[in-house]
Amino acid sequence: MTTVDSEGARLARIALSCLVEPGDRELGTLVRAVGPAAALERVTGGGVSERLRDSVAVRRTGTGSVPADPVRLAEGALERAERLGARIVTPEDDEWPGQLGDLVALSREGGPGGPVDRDTDPPLAIWVRGAAPLDEAFGRSVAVVGARAATGYGTHVATELGYGLAERGWTVVSGGAFGIDTAAHRAALSAGGLTAAVLACGVDRPYPVGNMSLFERLLDEGLLVSEWPAGAAPHRHRFLIRNRVIAAATRGTVVVEAAGRSGARQTLGRARRLGRSAMAVPGPVTSHASAGCHEELRRLDTRLVTNVAEILEEVGRIGDDLAPATPTAQRPHDRLDPLSAQVLDAVLPGRTRTAEEIAAAAGVTAREARRSLPFLVNGGFVAPHEGGYRLARLG
């Protein structure tokens, strides 16, 4: 569906992505009102706030002296993407994941303020490296996120979850960071499944550099995506802006380990506000790396999950991926009706008791005892002995 109009809209969105930091609500509102092309004209001309106009002007000029032509910026971005083997996906493209539009509902006033909740508008464009179409990859996906300073326990659990989700055909989405993110990505790759790293910088400079071998595998077998143009640096505030995409793209977010202060908790909070499943894995209360998970789980709107089946129960369709009840050991005793079990408790191993004595000891009536005992004899629990009963030898 690349008509001349939609191609113009695509170019305008790409240009706007080069001129304004992602998530800008004023810009997003304008784009929704007048369309991308007209919005681009306004931000480079007039009719927007001083803040937005100044911000765009600085970006257009950069370190040069003449403002760049916005269409030239977009074409440059497309050329650069092509050289990288990347593509730029916008809402005009078939593979655009429509659920990102839910971000419109995140109110600026709803949160604690500050940069954390300032930039929550949907992305205008997404740079992608990797073969899988975005809509398919994100359509059945779960975010597995957590602490960089993960413990062995957290790494183990993230690996189990990443592997199990990928094995069942779910895309594992995370942030490409050390620790929990890396364990989840790597496990999904091991399962031969799909996994996507949503970056807070250009897809040509995935961060952290120490994860380069992981990023190279993601290029071949998974996805590297970002709403920042190629070349963008991983500034600190960008991780918080990025997190909303992880929350919005997926059906739910699982935090595996998180300290008291944590970006993963911000992602979880955004998932919750977006109506996605907010989940956390518990851990030892003696572990600081689980303290953030436990704080989240003390809220009523975070669901505790311990395995893949429980995650899928949250995010899957009813009847599709239901968690089986935890199996518990069945003992022969447990199959008895309550009365018989009570009677059986009063039968002794080494001493013979009459039905009346058993009734008295069990606290049941003699009639109840006399009714139960033959049943217990038939079941092999009790042996008749010298006109009374004693416990049968088991095994």
Add this chain to the structure above:
Amino acid sequence: MTTVDSEGARLARIALSCLVEPGDRELGTLVRAVGPAAALERVTGGGVSERLRDSVAVRRTGTGSVPADPVRLAEGALERAERLGARIVTPEDDEWPGQLGDLVALSREGGPGGPVDRDTDPPLAIWVRGAAPLDEAFGRSVAVVGARAATGYGTHVATELGYGLAERGWTVVSGGAFGIDTAAHRAALSAGGLTAAVLACGVDRPYPVGNMSLFERLLDEGLLVSEWPAGAAPHRHRFLIRNRVIAAATRGTVVVEAAGRSGARQTLGRARRLGRSAMAVPGPVTSHASAGCHEELRRLDTRLVTNVAEILEEVGRIGDDLAPATPTAQRPHDRLDPLSAQVLDAVLPGRTRTAEEIAAAAGVTAREARRSLPFLVNGGFVAPHEGGYRLARLG
């Protein structure tokens, strides 16, 4: 307040405790309707169900041939208690813990049926060994219960909780079993606090025998209590009947470790149905000993707790025992306003940038950058250099 009438009621309740298993709803309803003395006449005469009459008849006769005189039974129980240094407490006594009356509200039909929920009526009498008055001991108490097959982790946590609760003047109530119960009791004793074991057998034969040294300390420094007469054996079904007293006597129940199947979970369920706080401690999802806790925590009506403060937040009065927020490390960066933090992220350590370059990199307006930078210089974050700015060396 030992009038002739109340002494008669006391004796009747004690006699009834010797003749009927605790928790019997028919008997409890009768006692509430006509008083203990008249109820005793009826169960030994007529006007009750065949089940109840037969049950009482069996107990009166026991292994002898002549039905015992109920008053003689009560006097015998009192004499036996006196020989033990125990006392028998009934609702006629000042130290009776009135909150046990809440058990009336537990509907027989409300639960899954079977012995678990069959016998939920309030106790008629409680045998007590230990000095502390029952009402004072239970008035400010928390139940700490859990698996016999506790892990090192569970034992550690139960010890921390038992110690901390006792240290703050809360009575630690548990069941005297191996594992979590023992750790909680022992820790409370270590803290010099009060702890009570609610037994499922006579206070003269506390179970398990392997815990005898603990029970001896509880006699001296804590409480051993039971609704069964001295001499009663620890039949299996009695533990489930007993659990309702642990749930009802305390302001809340904390399960520290529990497998999928667990008596501690039954106690928790009863606490919940009684409107007490139902709490559980999480653990590693890889530990079977925490599986029951996690199943409980996946319900919305179980509160996750990780420490004593969080327990007291649940059971304490508002403003009295509030948990402090988990402290998180503050970094200098965190004290900056959002805009300044964003600007700071664009300042490089080794290269000088102009305010305009910093603004472009940070995605803010030049005006915003020029306003923030002097503030960052003053704060020691940024150093002016050759007409621009670079990151200040810290420390």
